[in-house]
């Protein structure tokens with residue numbers, strides 16, 4: 001799993017868990033087919049930027065919350081990457 005998969009997957013997963021909204025409902029609100037959403041969660045680096053923006057809005061989050069930051073580069077990681085939050 002590369003760093004983009006790791007961080008985006010963990011960030012989307014955390015935002016989903018904190019929202020209490022099911023993945024099917026989030027996909028519907030974001031206008032993304034549920035099967036596509038499920039595929040993206042298997043390989044989170046395949047989320048497109050527009051999908052991440054739509055998911056963030058569906059979760060009432062800032063889109064940047066779902067993106068890696070400067071700490072998330074290979075051989076490093078933010079708290080979310082590393083499963084600390």
Ligand SMILES: [Zn+2]
Pocket residue numbers: 007068069071072077078079080081082
């Ligand atoms: Zn990270």
